[in-house]
Amino acid sequence: MGRHQGRNRLTPEEWADRIAGNVRELARAATSVENRRPEAEALLRLLSERASGALIVGLTGSPGVGKSTLADGLIRAWRAESKTVAVIAVDPTSPQSGGAILGDRIRMQRHWDDPGVFIRSMATRGHTGGVARATSDLALLCAGSGRDLVIVETVGVGQSEVDVAGFADVAVVVLAPGMGDDVQAMKAGLMEVADVFTINKADREGVEQLERELHQLPPRADGWTPSVVKTVAHLGQGIAELREAIDKCRQANFRARRAAALWAKRAEQHAGWSIDHLGVAVRSIDKALGFYRDSLGFDAAHRETVAHEGVNVAMLPAAGSRIELIEPLDDGSAVAKFIAGRGEGLHHVALRTPRFRETVERLRTSGARLINEPRTGAGGHTYVFVHPESTGGVLLELIEEKE
Ligand SMILES: Nc1nc2c(ncn2[C@@H]2O[C@H](COP(=O)(O)OP(=O)(O)O)[C@@H](O)[C@H]2O)c(=O)[nH]1
Ligand SMILES: [Mg+2]
Incomplete structure (x- = not known):
């Protein structure tokens, strides 16, 4: 295989090996991927061909429902077992206002000096090139470079810019009572993508109502019944249950198979x-x-x-x-x-x-x-x-x- 022109003239194989154990190298590679550098294409192609044991979890829901706080809880759960984590937070606010990204940083900053945690925030507004593509490429980069858990945090469901359900192993839809999330209105989109529902902010009024509505959703075409979990993310309550629900879904494996097919397609596109x-x-x-x-x-x-x-x-x-x-x-x-x-x-x-x-x-x-x-x-x-x-x-x- 020929040497590419990129970073220090490493081959994609050498580059991939270097990224595997090094969060700073991963950050540099992520920048190359986001800028769609030609050598990053070669790297992604290689990574998409390698088998990866990573679990990719999509966390999707309206702004403010507590996705970043839940991500923080999941990071801690995985880190407690010395597993490595990457978080890709896709944010629809402008890079100028930076509101939610700043929030993400604050909520997840306790991990800033932990090399086992890689966090990347991406503003969709002002982002050049396809955000959806950049997001799935970054997820592929993190998964392929050996992170055990890759969390992709996105706003919106189904029709959103970044349809995480397309490449996540497990898609978690996060709702919160009193957030104006109308289950009926979201039904079609929810049905397609949610493998697990989390009712976050379960310390608030209206949890039972939301729970009832979710349990009344008609069965999914593929036979999977999404679990419904209640969490109070900032207190760490329900995180263990959420993790269990994620694992159960992963074992069911229908999505992993679908994701594998998608990765294969992606590899083809890379070629x-x-x-x-x-x-x-x-x-x-x-x-x-x-x-x-x-x-x-x-x-x-x-x-x-x-x-x-x-x-x-x-x-x-x-x-x-x-x-x-x-x-x-x-x-x-x-x-x-x-x-x-x-x-x-x-x-x-x-x-x-x-x-x-x-x-x-x-x-x-x-x-x-x-x-x-x-x-x-x-x-x-x-x-x-x-x-x-x-x-x-x-x-x-x-x-x-x-x-
Ligand atoms: N009361 C309550 N507040 C929460 C809970 N989870 C998160 N929050 C708060 O909700 C706000 C938004 O959380 P964040 O994680 O940034 O939401 P995101 O926009 O979905 O990522 C923050 O102030 C959190 O501290 C919860 O379970 N209960
Ligand atoms: Mg957030």
Whole structure:
């Protein structure tokens, strides 16, 4: 594996090892991840491929219900067993006012000198780039670098900017009596994401009412019945029960499986590249279709004449990718010359990449032979051809994957 250009020119493997035991290295890596540095991509790709024993818990609820105070309680419970913790607090307030983040800091600051606790606050307003992506990337970083517990604190449920349910192993929805959280109104969103309900501020009026409403929720489609736990977070009451409920849900494992699938998808996205199609040069598309359509049963989904390339093409969806049959319009076309020289057969491989411009630049600096300047085709996609002499003997088409 090649050495990346990033931190001290470490390989992603070396970098990952360094982060594992060191909270300051983790903080630096988190900054690279947030800034979407290219070397951080490589690191995340590596971490997403590694098995992780981390438990990712989402703490979601309205501002002020006590999420940070609960996080603090969970940190203490895990630290009591010498387990390491990371907290990612996503805050919708502006970085200027900083209100709740300051609150988070104060509530969790008792851990500031504990290297077993890593806390990262992220303001959503003023944040450049996708917060959802940054959040799941940070969670992946913390989980993949060996933290035992990763808590992601977010506001809102279901339709929120950061849908923690998508990547958490256990999604805890935090409610408090008298906070104006209308269970009926939130029902649809709650039903989808809550694995555990916590009624925090259980020292207040209205707990029973809220509890009743939660128990009246219809059963979930996947058969899981969310537990309902009562806590008084600032007094540490109910934390043990909350932890138990989290563990029970984790053992049920349905979410872990879902999260694993999501991580796999994420890893794929990191790689980002895919085979868009394989181009096969043929003398006659109609004749070739006799095989691909009639014998193999592929549909010719799309046929088109690309005049400036001097070809007719037919696209056949095949095994998650596509086969492009290419037939020369006349003897002057490059494809006609290809067939005359080499015979019918594999003409080019087309790769799709989300890092198109970056890749073209890299090809240029490395001296690869580009056949054309990047241009935009009829379908609106931008592409460039790389000469076989640079690619190991096959014409390569690079296509931009638009994000
Ligand atoms: N009465 C009471 N106050 C609480 C409880 N839990 C947290 N608080 C207080 O509620 C306020 C908001 O808590 P915080 O954890 O910052 O809420 P967050 O915005 O959801 O993170 C703070 O002043 C806490 O001390 C609780 O169980 N009972
Ligand atoms: Mg908070």
